Amino acid sequence: MLSFFRRFTKSRFGLIAVFVFLAIIALAFAAGDITGARSTVGGAGGNVVAKVGDRKITDREVRERIDIYLRNLQRGGQNVTMEQFLAQGGFEMALDEIINNAAMVQFAQDSGMQVSKKLVDGDIASNPAFFGLDGKFSQKQFEDLLSQNRISPVAFREDIANTRYSSWMLNRATLGSQIPDGVVLPYASLLLERRMGTVGLVPTIAMDPGADPDDKTLTAYYNSKRLRYMVPERRIVRFAAVKPDALKARTAATEAEIANAYKKAGNRFAATEKRSIRQLVILDQATANRIAGEVRGGKTLAAAATGAGLETTSFDGVEKPALAGQTAPAVADAAFAAAQGAVVGPVRSPLGWHLLQVEKIEQVAAKTLDQARPELATEIGARKLAETLAQLRQSLDDGIGDGKTFDEAVADAKLVAERTPALTPAATNPDDPNFKPDPLLVPVMRAGFGIEQVDDEPQIVPLGPDGSFAVVDLERIVPAAARPLAQIRARVVKDYLVEQALQKARTIATAVVAKLEKGVPMQQALTESGVTKGPPPKDFDFKRAEVLNRQLAPYLQMAFSMAPKKAKLVEGPNREGFYVVYLAQVEQHSAAGDQAAMARVRGEIAPQVGGEFARQFVASVRSQVKVSRNEKAIQQLRADLARTGTASGS
Structure with missing residues (x-):
């Protein structure tokens, strides 16, 4: 999900690309997909959430930035809800990148840097998104693409200049990244470190959650956990599919066409x-x-x-x-x-x-007309079918371009319109777990989510490699919203009781931690704290190198960040309870002289050095220019996003 962006920004080139992707739509252009991106040159309306020098960053900009994130994730097949986006730190990431970009531009301009018009012209002229059919820059293509995405040429050129500033400074700031042995040695030695201890579980299922909540308590709990019960934005889409199978009868080869093709085949069917x-x-x-x-x-x-x-x-x-x-x-x-x-x-x-x-x-041997008939019929039918599909698609496209509505275009082409239920971009129905959509609905719904608003012109999208396609029209947007309490009361009661049991498990786990740090053995500490059910304690003994790049349980991850003779607790997945970890011993070993370990760590650190230099440079730039955040406005914006479940205006 968002982990791709986080991983990408850990490199120097990743940081530069993030400025390109987030400040303008260049990354989308490079990918050949600019649908839905908008200019993010700041200051146009909205509450001010931050200031960088004289530059004001508004909540509208942050919404647009988040909208770009979500749309690109959805086009990649990831049905990311606003709740998931916020939970994974997407809001902070988007806001931080806007501030970083503004700070870099401010610092560059304060330092006397300038991007010439000629350089911007060169960047635009060399962008493949603006090439015409002859493979050269097309002014018409440039203007059409910007117009389709509601971006003014002035704003686009300004974005390119701003991105140039970031690229220049980050490239220069990250030159030279040799790593001395003194830096590598501590990390290499960590690979040889050995940790031993014991882990126990205080299970939720063993706790008494108490009585069912009354209406007032349940309502308060539901309201506090509303995001958990959110249904993502769905859309109702009308579409008319054009499939080759439906056209084969009218594109079949005639006897005259077969005879004519046989006559023109020359020596093809001769002996x-x-x-x-x-x-x-x-x-x-x-x-x-x-x-x-x-x-x-x-x-x-x-x-x-x-x-x-x-x-x-x-x-x-x-x-x-x-x-x-x-x-x-x-x-x-x-x-x-x-x-x-x-x-x-x-x-x-x-x-x-x-x-x-x-x-x-x-x-x-030579083939007679009768012998060649099946082969020629297949070839002629396939050619006529491809031509018919292309002509029909072009006719629909021309009609839509001339202002025809969905109903008019479909009626003129004698197609049959269909309507989807309220579905997500992945063509799933949250209201019906048993709903099994036709696989062709997935590209239809992605197209439906790519349409900005109801009454926008229909879209034509491919459905498969066989040439099938569909005309897609957005009928209604169903905003993200929490399911009504009355509809999911039993589920909310269950969640409430599990939460109560989980809190009791935490209280007991905290008592176990205190006993462990006084020297009480794990099993005895659990028993004395009232834990009589659940799996027995388990010893662990690992070298760091043995668990490197492995998917570790949360309690083992925590064991490698603890001090010896200490105990900590960590919540298990799916609210199963709390793990209590006691680290008994840590054996330190030096990697001095172990060239293999040193080389391994140096190879793993080297790709991160450029990114670290870049982040430090950006942090230094932010300290040089005047950056202020309006925390009240930021919290209000975050709350609005959580409440509405969408990045569009509330």
Whole structure:
């Protein structure tokens, strides 16, 4: 989900690309997909959430930034809700990147840096998104793309200039990243570190949650956990699919078309001869004569070639004109004049000297019209079907471009319109777990979520490699909202009771931690604290290198960040309870002299050094320019996003 962006920004080039992606739509252009991106040049309306020098950053900008994130994730097939986005730190990441970009621009301009008009012109002219059919920059393509995405040329050019500032400074700031042994050694030694201890579980299921909540308590709990019960934004989409199977009857080849194609086929269906030939090409005639003698003496051509350090090639079922085209006319003449099994050559060509062995001769009889009919019918039908699909799609596209509504375009093309239920971008129905959509609905729904608002013009989207497509129209947007308490009362009661049991488990786990740090053994501490159910305590003994890059349980992850003779607790997944970890011993080992360990760590650290330098540089820039945050406005914006479940205006 958002982990891709976090990983990407850990490199120097990742940070530069993030400025490009988030400040303008260049990354989307490079990917060939600019749908839905908007200009993010700041200051246009909204509450001010931060200031960088004289530059005001508004809540509208942050909403647009988050909208870009979510749309790109959805186009990648990830159905990310606003709740998930906020829970994974997406809000802070988006706001921070806007501030970083503004700070870099402010610092560059304060330092006297300038991006010339000529340089911006060059960036635009070299962007493949703006190329025409001739592969060169097209002013019309440039203007059309910006117009489609509601971006003014002035704003776009300003964004390119701002991105140039960031690229220049980050590239220069991250030059030179040699890592001395003194830096590598502590990290390499960590790989040899050994940690031993014990882990126990205080399970939620063993706790008494108490009585069911009354209405007032349940309502308060539901309101505090409303995000947990959110249903993501859904959309109702109308579409009309065009599938090749529905057109095959009217695009079938006629007898006249088949007869005409047979007449124009020339020698295609005439009697012919095909041969399978093994060939060896040698650069000099003397070697060719020697190998030819070996073959005529009983060796196979392949064996003789191998003995000379060479390799043969084969032509299977080839006709004479095709062989002449791949070798030379003289070679084809010699090969087709020889008997089966014969060795021919050396024959000279521009490639060298050819030795040929005729391995098989196949006489192919001529085909009558009746014999050729199935083959020609298939070819003609496929061609007519492709032409019909293309013409129908072009006609629909032209009609929509001329202002036809969905209903008008579908009626004129004599298509059948269908309507989806309220579905997510992945074509799932949160209200019906048993809903199994046609796989073709997935691209339809993605297109529906790509339409900005109801009454925007319909879209035409491909449905599969067979040429099928659909006309898609957005009928209604169902905003993200929490399910009504009355509808999910039993589920909320269950969640409440689990939460109560989990809190009791935490209280007991805290008491166990206190006992462990007084020297009480794990099993005794659990028993004395009232834990009589659940799995027995388990000892662990790991070297850090043994668990590196492995998916560890949370309690084992915590064990590698604890001090010895200490205990900590950590909540288990799915609210199963609290794990209590006691770290009994840590064995330290030095990697000095262990060149393999040093090289391994240096190789793992090196890719991160540039990114770290870049982050430190950005932090230094932020300290140099005046940055202020309006925490009240920020919290209000976050709350609005959580409440509405969408980045569009509340």
